[in-house]
Amino acid sequence: MKTIEEVLGPGSKKGVFYGRESSDKQDADMKTQKHMAYSLVEKYKCEIVREYVDTGVSAYKKKMEQRAGLMEMLDDLDKNKVDFVVVFQGDRLARNPMEHFKIRAFMNAREIYVIQSSGQDLYNSGDLLGQLMKDGYSKYEADNISTRTRDDFETRISKGIYNGGGAPFGYRYLGNHQFKIMPDEKIVVKNIFELYKSGQGFQSIAEILMTDKNTKDIWCKETVKSIITNPFYMGYLTFGRVNKSSRNSINDKSKWTITRFKGIEPIITQEEWEQCWEIYKKKSQGDLPPKHFKTSYLFKGVIYCKDCKQPLMCKDQRTKDKGKPYGSRVYKCPNRNCGLSYRADDLHEFIINDILPSVYIKARTAPHETLHEEILSSLKKDANQLLKDIKELEEQVADYIIELSQAESRVLSLYQESIESNETELMILIEHRMRLKKWIEGTKHVIDKKTKRIQYINHVESDFEIWKDSFLGSVLEEYDLQNDTKLRRLILYIFEKVEISKNWEINYTTRIDLEGDAALHVMGSFLENK
Ligand SMILES: [Zn+2]
Incomplete structure (x- = not known):
């Protein structure tokens, strides 16, 4: 891979300038583009022998074939070889991936290097595929836009100029x-x-x-x-x-x-x-207890529809009509034909007032050590399942990576054949590759979340020592619905699963073996609906 020093040194090289000026105020104007180009070239004691320009042209709107200055330059370069082309930035030449690809291929084939004066670097490194594969076009463009706007931002702010639209709340x-x-x-x-x-x-x-x-x-x-x-x-x-x-x-x-x-x-x-x-x-970063606990849906992930065996969805159905709030937060069965739906506040109150005390009384009588071990072994089970999930996801990522490298080698062979005739397939492959990269990223994100959950479970283990005293102490007297963290903790510790039917019948399984039975089932009904 060449550097700008190798291209322009040891001096006396001849090249051409290409500039494009659009009506976009964010863009550098032609004066700036030329100034940057000439001062860079002079620094290396080289010479610009000709200028090609397109003015008032947005690369977004006009195809490269419709830009007279650019076409003339490519035509001339085809006949008379020069040592370099200097532009302000690569985005002056093209904006869409295929155009960049074509121009880089054209320049590489003629061993002409395009110099970007703004970053004092090269637009084409001679390794077309490497460039294509490594950066991806979107990143290339995002970076270019970002540098340009960032410089602009700093200059303006230092002058006390604000041009960022509206003001934030307050x-x-x-x-x-x-x-x-x-x-x-x-x-x-x-x-x-x-x-x-x-x-x-x-x-x-x-x-x-x-x-x-x-x-x-x-x-x-x-x-x-x-x-x-x-x-x-x-x-x-x-x-x-x-x-x-x-x-x-x-x-x-x-x-x-x-x-x-x-x-x-x-x-x-x-x-x-x-x-x-x-x-x-x-x-x-997951250093603090995750928001897993900070939920106003105390039974999220724990409560299921008794008929459909599906975990209930948590939906905030509150809206405002003329400033007056109505509706409520609800738990809902995901099965639309089922229609089971409970107001979160009602359900919380029911379970906390009617179910939890009986569980709690039983928990009080269970020996401490057993209680501790039961809860931990149940959490360990969760952790093991998560580990299994992670392994599967990692295998999936490995598959995606294989697919990705296959796509890349296909791009390589297409490029070696001929670009023009394979343009469509090439574009599809480039897009497919981007999609694969997104999938890989997405899956890695899921793995990350699951890993954090495991860390959390492990964290609970040490936490439990501190926690079990207050658990067996006066948790129920302490709870406060505005600050539901403690209560949510208690619920996660005690309940493995709570099932509810449409008429308030409840079945639940505890994480704790309260009376030596494998699972505890208590039937309850709720008559008074507040
Ligand atoms: Zn249901």
Whole structure:
């Protein structure tokens, strides 16, 4: 693989310049493109012998064949070989994968190197396939766009210029690069950060906010997350924080460009923000107890439809009509013909008031050691199942990788034959390869989640020692529905499975062998529906 020094050194090389100027204000103008090209070429004591330009042309809209300057250049290069072509960035030449592929193939075949003045690097390395396979086109384009906008961002922010659209919750944009704090929203923002510091998760904060009857906003976990993770609230603007191609997930902080912006008056201190960011990071890395516990559906994953044997879905059916909330959170049978549905609050109250005490009384009489062992062996069983799942998933990933390499070698042979006649198949293969990569990534993500769950189970083991005293102590007196973590824990420890029918009949299996029976079944009925 060549370097720019090898291409331009030891000087006196001759090349041509290609520039494309679009009406997009984000793009570098022709003056900049030329300036960058000439100063780079002069640095190596080389010479630009001719310029080719297309102006007012967006590469998105016009095919390469419709760009006169580009076509003329390719024509000339076919007849008269030069040592190099210099462009501002590769995206000046083409925007879609096939065009990039064609241009790189053309240049490689003629041993002409295209230099990108913005990054002082090469657009074509001579190894077409390697480039294609390693980077993938989408990444290539994303990086290019990102560098360009990032530079632009930093320049503007340093000048106190804001051009990022609207203001986040809590602020209004006044124009003239100034933001104003909305006093009522400021209280909510402060409250959100306080709640997060106290250990609440995004979902539970959203639920707490929705219980405020004066709220004019609809809160959900995403909107809470967008506040907690935004340094705007401490007076900073960021670039590259949100990964728009990945369900708006938050990028690692090292990928951000972050700058203090004087037009923002902070609502919280930098210290507070950093503190919340640390919590967020720990939670997302699984260092803190996962949100498995932080659910307002206490029986999620534990409760089943007695008739259909399906785990019940948790659905938030609350909506707002003229500011008045109605509907509720429900557990629902996934079988549409079944129709079983319970309000979460009713079901929680029933099980907690009517079922749990009897289980609890029995648990109190069971010897400690047995109890401990029973729970652990049951959790171990779960962990082993997870390990098995992971193994299967890993095999699946291995299959995908084999398929991927087959696709890649097919691309290679197509490329060696002739590009023109195989264009369609080549495009299909490139897309197939991208899809495979996505599948691999997705499966790895699932494996990761399961691994974390195992870590959690192992974590429970040590936790249990601390926990069992309060379990046998006064857990029931302590529980608090606003802060349901403890209760959810208790439920997960005790119940392996709870089955419910349409008329409140309940069957359950405990993780604990309470009276020496393998499983405990208690029938109950709930008459009073609140
Ligand atoms: Zn059902």
